[in-house]
Amino acid sequence: MGLKRQKQAKKTISFYKYNFSVREPFQILIDGTFCQAALKNKIQIKEQMPKYLMGEIQLCTTNCALKELETLGKELYGAKIILQRFQSRRCAHLKDPVPASECLLSMLGETNPHHYFVATQDHTVTAGVKKIPGVPLLYIILNTIVLDKPCQKSLDHVQAVQLGELVSPSQQQSIRSLKEEQGIAQKDGERRGKKRKRKQSHPNPLSCLKKKKKKGGPTPPKKMEQGENKKRIRNKKRKTEGGDNMSTHAITHT
Numbered sequence: 001m002g003l004k005r006q007k008q009a010k011k012t013i014s015f016y017k018y019n020f021s022v023r024e025p026f027q028i029l030i031d032g033t034f035c036q037a038a039l040k041n042k043i044q045i046k047e048q049m050p051k052y053l054m055g056e057i058q059l060c061t062t063n064c065a066l067k068e069l070e071t072l073g074k075e076l077y078g079a080k081i082i083l084q085r086f087q088s089r090r091c092a093h094l095k096d097p098v099p100a101s102e103c104l105l106s107m108l109g110e111t112n113p114h115h116y117f118v119a120t121q122d123h124t125v126t127a128g129v130k131k132i133p134g135v136p137l138l139y140i141i142l143n144t145i146v147l148d149k150p151c152q153k154s155l156d157h158v159q160a161v162q163l164g165e166l167v168s169p170s171q172q173q174s175i176r177s178l179k180e181e182q183g184i185a186q187k188d189g190e191r192r193g194k195k196r197k198r199k200q201s202h203p204n205p206l207s208c209l210k211k212k213k214k215k216g217g218p219t220p221p222k223k224m225e226q227g228e229n230k231k232r233i234r235n236k237k238r239k240t241e242g243g244d245n246m247s248t249h250a251i252t253h254t
């Protein structure tokens with residue numbers, strides 16, 4: 001049983017790595033319900049999670065999730081102690097905490113750009129996660145951590161991407177616009193615009209000055225006689241010692 005479970009997890013992780021650029025250390029967003037279940041089932045999250053996922057992990061949560069546990073009182077004190085040890089990620093509700101379920105889902109956005117895994121026993125969160133493509137879902141069942149198989153939304157997304165490589169240009173265009181609707185497509189135009197702006201900006205005035213100075217500096221022609229050549233070099237030396245004013249003077253003099 002254990003082997004089969006591990007094999008399934010490996011397959012699922014490769015799916016997310018290949019199709020959604022999920023990378024180690026896996027960012028695992030955990031809520032109080034998962035900690036509570038882990039405590040009940042005597043699961044050491046920090047030890048067992050990396051073994052099960054076969055990779056480095058980073059356990060994290062949000063301030064809202066912590067706040068919610070605090071308000072729920074004594075029964076969840078143990079879960080709170082566990083959750084507190086994890087990194088708290090900045091959410092959008094610093095001043096007015098929202099329910100943990102709402103907060104966790106807000107961390108994912110529409111496309112899970114930070115590649116979060118979500119570890120929860122909360123059905124509201126689970127249902128929300130399944131509406132977003134590319135969010136690996138973890139929960140505890142029968143004393144063990146389980147990585148859920150990719151949801152339909154993830155499978156559909158992957159299929160659409162694969163079709164994009166095979167279909168005609170006109171169909172590709174429609175897929176592209178669909179992606180844009182879902183916010184999946186990259187905004188190339190914006191990036192390019194920024195680059196162009198940078199090119200147009202005025203050069204540093206100081207660098208201009210230096211350039212002029214170089215131009216004015218005498219480069220002795222090769223054919224020149226030795227005596228004159230020496231003189232020129234001496235002249236040059238004096239110029240650099242004398243500073244800017246001196247150098248302009250020397251140039252006008254010769």
Ligand SMILES: [Zn+2]
Pocket residue numbers: 062063064065091092093094097098103104
């Ligand atoms: Zn929040």
